[in-house]
Amino acid sequence: MEAGQRAKQPQRWIIPIGGGLSSAILIVIATPHVAWFLRALLAMVAFLYIAGQSAAYLWHDDAEPRD
Numbered sequence: 001m002e003a004g005q006r007a008k009q010p011q012r013w014i015i016p017i018g019g020g021l022s023s024a025i026l027i028v029i030a031t032p033h034v035a036w037f038l039r040a041l042l043a044m045v046a047f048l049y050i051a052g053q054s055a056a057y058l059w060h061d062d063a064e065p066r067d
Contacts, residue, residue, distance in 0.1 A: 012058060020051030 024043035031039050 013055070016051045016054035016058065019054050020047040020049075023047065023050045 024047040027043045027046050028039050031042065034042075
C-alpha cells in the first residue's frame with residue numbers, strides 16, 4: 001500500500017483525535033476548582049497539542065521512503 005493511500009484512510013485519525021479528546025476530558029475532570037473558561041482553554045491546548053503531536057508523528061512516518 002502506498003503512503004498516499006494510507007494517509008487517506010480515516011482510521012488513521014482515530015488515535016490522534018482520540019488521544020487529544022481524552023487528554024482534554026481528563027484536564028476538565030481533574031481541575032474542578034479552576035474557573036470554567038480556564039478549564040476550557042487548558043482542554044483546548046491539551047487537545048491541540050496531543051492531537052497535533054500524534055498527527056505529526058503519523059505524517060512523518062509516511063514521509064520516509066520504504067524499500
